[in-house]
Amino acid sequence: MAVLIDTPVWPWRGRVWSHLASDVSHEELHAFAGAALGIPRRAFQGDHYDVPQELYDRAVAAGAEPVGCRELLRRLTGAGLRVKKPRGPAAG
Numbered sequence: 001m002a003v004l005i006d007t008p009v010w011p012w013r014g015r016v017w018s019h020l021a022s023d024v025s026h027e028e029l030h031a032f033a034g035a036a037l038g039i040p041r042r043a044f045q046g047d048h049y050d051v052p053q054e055l056y057d058r059a060v061a062a063g064a065e066p067v068g069c070r071e072l073l074r075r076l077t078g079a080g081l082r083v084k085k086p087r088g089p090a091a092g
Contacts, residue, residue, distance in 0.1 A: 003032045005064040006072045008053035018056050021048040023075040036062035046083040047076060
């Protein structure tokens with residue numbers, strides 16, 4: 001299993017968040033997020049789940065590999081699973 005979680009450093013709406021991703025498949029990620037953390041599939045962000053800081057230790061205890069944000073991005077991109085968000089309106 002290669003589920004990865006980065007350090008919770010991303011502030012949003014008064015909380016601090018991590019990213020949970022897989023460098024194997026989205027199916028593996030969905031299964032882990034649901035079974036280990038109770039995160040619903042509707043929370044999927046295209047290539048990752050946002051995980052609040054209070055679930056970080058639980059994710060690691062369940063088998064997520066702690067990595068830095070650059071390592072997570074490198075491995076997600078290397079696996080071909082990175083989904084880039086569009087940047088602004090398309091030029092026409």
